[in-house]
Amino acid sequence: MSSGNMNLTLKIWRQKNVSTAGKMVSYQVTDISPDMSFLEMLDVLNEQLIQKNEEPIAFDHDCREGICGMCSLYINGRPHGPGSGITTCQLHMRSFKDGDTIIIEPWRAKAFPVIKDLVVDRSAFDRIIAKGGFISVNTGSAQDANNLPIPKHDADEAFNSAACIGCGACVAACVNSSAMLFVSAKVSQLSLLPQGQPERKQRALDMVHQMDVEGFGSCSNTGACEAECPKGISIENIARLNREYLIASLTEKEPKKGSGDN
Amino acid sequence: MSSNKGLFKSSITKKIVMGLTGLFLITFLIVHAGVNALIFLNDGGQAFLKGASFMGTNPLIRIFEIVLVLGLLLHIIDGIIITRHNKMARPIAYYGKGASANSTWYSRSMGILGLLILLFLIIHSAHFWIPNRYAQFTTGHEIDLFGRMKFIFSHAWIVGIYVGACIALSWHLMHGFKSAFQSLGLNHSKYNPIIKTVGFAFSIVCPLVFAMMPISMYFGLIQ
Numbered sequence: 001m002s003s004g005n006m007n008l009t010l011k012i013w014r015q016k017n018v019s020t021a022g023k024m025v026s027y028q029v030t031d032i033s034p035d036m037s038f039l040e041m042l043d044v045l046n047e048q049l050i051q052k053n054e055e056p057i058a059f060d061h062d063c064r065e066g067i068c069g070m071c072s073l074y075i076n077g078r079p080h081g082p083g084s085g086i087t088t089c090q091l092h093m094r095s096f097k098d099g100d101t102i103i104i105e106p107w108r109a110k111a112f113p114v115i116k117d118l119v120v121d122r123s124a125f126d127r128i129i130a131k132g133g134f135i136s137v138n139t140g141s142a143q144d145a146n147n148l149p150i151p152k153h154d155a156d157e158a159f160n161s162a163a164c165i166g167c168g169a170c171v172a173a174c175v176n177s178s179a180m181l182f183v184s185a186k187v188s189q190l191s192l193l194p195q196g197q198p199e200r201k202q203r204a205l206d207m208v209h210q211m212d213v214e215g216f217g218s219c220s221n222t223g224a225c226e227a228e229c230p231k232g233i234s235i236e237n238i239a240r241l242n243r244e245y246l247i248a249s250l251t252e253k254e255p256k257k258g259s260g261d262n
Numbered sequence: 263m264s265s266n267k268g269l270f271k272s273s274i275t276k277k278i279v280m281g282l283t284g285l286f287l288i289t290f291l292i293v294h295a296g297v298n299a300l301i302f303l304n305d306g307g308q309a310f311l312k313g314a315s316f317m318g319t320n321p322l323i324r325i326f327e328i329v330l331v332l333g334l335l336l337h338i339i340d341g342i343i344i345t346r347h348n349k350m351a352r353p354i355a356y357y358g359k360g361a362s363a364n365s366t367w368y369s370r371s372m373g374i375l376g377l378l379i380l381l382f383l384i385i386h387s388a389h390f391w392i393p394n395r396y397a398q399f400t401t402g403h404e405i406d407l408f409g410r411m412k413f414i415f416s417h418a419w420i421v422g423i424y425v426g427a428c429i430a431l432s433w434h435l436m437h438g439f440k441s442a443f444q445s446l447g448l449n450h451s452k453y454n455p456i457i458k459t460v461g462f463a464f465s466i467v468c469p470l471v472f473a474m475m476p477i478s479m480y481f482g483l484i485q
Contacts, residue, residue, distance in 0.1 A: 221445065235444070239447045245272070
């Protein structure tokens with residue numbers, strides 16, 4: 001073991017599939033370099049398990065550079081582990097000490113069922129997006145960008161909201177498994193810009209409706225989502241969604257029969 | 263395509279109702295603390311009894327009392343519905359505990375703090391409000407509220423319950439005050455600091471004023 005390398009105890013949630021009950025299982029890993037990312041450490045463990053003819057641990061990952069939102073993991077009681085503004089792939093083993101016990105769990109929410117081990121089904125987010133996370137544009141050649149004056153401040157706010165990578169850490173962090181930070185970011189990024197105006201009210205109504213249908217909890221304004229979001233999405237978005245939703249509910253007209261709306 | 267029919271069922275509406283009723287109940291706390299603080303004039307309860315009698319007999323205020331009870335019931339029922347729904351949203355609890363790193367315990371415990379306050383309110387109304395209204399209904403006269411305060415607050419364990427309830431109220435307000443504004447969509451960098459400061463000050467001062475009533479009566483500081 002080279003200097004600074006660590007031996008660790010891992011307590012990991014193992015679950016065969018969506019319909020069987022899971023449990024925490026302990027594993028030992030040795031000679032872990034502090035320069036490894038957390039996912040590389042799990043790769044090392046999986047290599048060991050494969051060599052012992054055991055089932056490797058299933059976990060989500062893709063880009064491993066903090067932009068895709070695929071990696072999850074609730075590590076030592078926090079989404080994406082210790083530290084702020086990072087995804088799990090950006091978490092490095094130098095954040096831990098030799099001899100530490102690390103608890104690794106999947107995101108916990110009724111709306112995010114565990115598929116296997118640490119992998120959860122986040123398609124609830126996709127269904128929310130499908131309900132209103134779009135704009136309508138005419139096809140044909142693109143118009144000149146300067147045709148649409150957008151104040152710098154609005155553009156910045158919309159961009160900040162659009163930084164959401166849909167990882168679900170907000171849901172995992174929330175005591176109520178609420179998806180309000182995610183939904184509010186998606187509603188905000190479009191409602192702040194002129195391109196998002198035609199569907200503005202219907203978007204807020206439909207996305208919130210789908211969020212409730214999926215079984216997410218409601219927002220207690222604890223701020224845990226904002227604190228754990230790897231992209232620093234602000235709960236100002238949640239206040240904006242509350243406004244957008246209230247105004248839309250009070251003013252959106254019922255579609256007329258035979259008007260082409262359905 | 264969903265319509266706006268879902269307004270009364272949506273999770274956001276429930277939170278807006280929670281915020282509105284919460285702020286309404288805060289206005290009641292201000293009036294209640296204000297009138298009762300008249301005992302600190304230490305004039306044998308004269309000013310307090312005048313104030314309390316006005317609050318107890320003025321027809322306009324009696325009508326508003328019904329609105330208050332309805333507002334309180336709405337806050338309680340809505341709170342129970344929200345808390346139940348939120349518990350259902352996470353069927354399997356986490357094994358690792360680390361939530362203190364991202365949020366305050368009291369912001370995550372509004373349901374249980376609310377329940378403690380509700381239990382206290384049952385005791386508290388049995389001490390004063392119900393006997394007084396009962397006496398008004400049967401005899402047409404109010405009871406001697408000041409004398410009753412002195413009697414009830416001569417018991418140490420009751421004083422303990424009242425002080426405990428004030429502490430629960432303080433934590434409930436500490437999160438609830440600013441949370442109500444957020445639920446109503448009132449979040450603006452220009453006004454957030456004042457909401458935070460006023461909310462913090464109110465959640466300390468108001469329960470403290472309330473707690474000082476049983477404490478000072480128990481120690482005989484109010485005659």
